[in-house]
Amino acid sequence: MTKPDFDDTFCDGLTELLEWRRDVRHFKTTPLPEGLLDNLLDLACLAPSVGNSQPWRFVLVEDPANRKAVRDNFQEANTQALQGYDGDRARLYANLKLEGIDKAPVQLAVFAHEATEQGHGLGHQSMPEMLRYSAVLAVHTLWLAARAKGVGLGWVSILDAEKVKQSLAVPDSWSLVAYCCIGYPEQEDDTPELVKLGWQDRQADCRQVLKR
Numbered sequence: 001m002t003k004p005d006f007d008d009t010f011c012d013g014l015t016e017l018l019e020w021r022r023d024v025r026h027f028k029t030t031p032l033p034e035g036l037l038d039n040l041l042d043l044a045c046l047a048p049s050v051g052n053s054q055p056w057r058f059v060l061v062e063d064p065a066n067r068k069a070v071r072d073n074f075q076e077a078n079t080q081a082l083q084g085y086d087g088d089r090a091r092l093y094a095n096l097k098l099e100g101i102d103k104a105p106v107q108l109a110v111f112a113h114e115a116t117e118q119g120h121g122l123g124h125q126s127m128p129e130m131l132r133y134s135a136v137l138a139v140h141t142l143w144l145a146a147r148a149k150g151v152g153l154g155w156v157s158i159l160d161a162e163k164v165k166q167s168l169a170v171p172d173s174w175s176l177v178a179y180c181c182i183g184y185p186e187q188e189d190d191t192p193e194l195v196k197l198g199w200q201d202r203q204a205d206c207r208q209v210l211k212r
C-alpha cells in the first residue's frame, strides 16, 4: 500500500468525525445498503488488540425472538437501575431513552473471547481484562467508521450480561462487551444527548493531567 498523506484537510475531517460521533438511541428503520455492515466490520477489525489477539467476536442478532429477549433483559435491568435513584434524578432517569433496540435495523452483540490462544497470552497474563479492552477498541473503531458513513451506533450496557449470553447461545468463554444498535440516526448532533437532557455535562477540566 502507498503511504498515505494525512494532510490538513484530512485532519480537520477527523476532528469533525470525533466531534460528531454520537451515541444514538433514535433510529430510522431504513436498512443499511448491502455490504456496508461487512465493510464496517472489516474496519473494526483494524483495531489494536493485546498481543494482536483480535479477541472480538461479533453476533448479528436478527431473530425477532432474540431481539425481544434482549429488549426484555434491558427493561428488567433498567427498572432495577431506576431504583438506585431518588427524587429529581430518578424522574430524569425514568425519562431517558437508553437504547434503540425497538427500531435499530442492525443489532450486533460484541463479545471478548477470554480463552483465545491468538496472541499467545502476550500482554494479558497479569491483566486479563486487556482482552475485553481490546474488544472495546473494536467497538470504538466501528463507531467511528460507521459515523463516517452517516451510520449511527448506540451502545447498550444496561443488561444482565449472563442472560444475553444464554439468549444468544454463545460459548462460555465469551464475555459480553457491548450490545450495539446500528442504523441511520433520526437526527445528527454535535452534543451528547445526556448533556442536552441535563443528566451529565462534559467536564470542563477533562484534560487535567496529574504529574508525579
Ligand SMILES: Cc1cc2c(cc1C)N(C[C@H](O)[C@H](O)[C@H](O)COP(=O)(O)O)c1[nH]c(=O)[nH]c(=O)c1N2
Binding pocket: 021, 022, 023, 024, 025, 097, 098, 099, 155, 156, 157, 158, 191, 192, 193, 194
Ligand atoms: C461502555 C459504554 C457503555 C454505554 C455507553 C457508552 C459506553 C462507552 N452509552 C453511551 C454514553 O451514554 C455516551 O457515550 C455518553 O453519554 C456521551 O455521549 P456521546 O457518545 O458523545 O454521544 C450508553 N448509552 C445508553 O443510552 N445506554 C447504555 O446502556 C450505554 N452504555
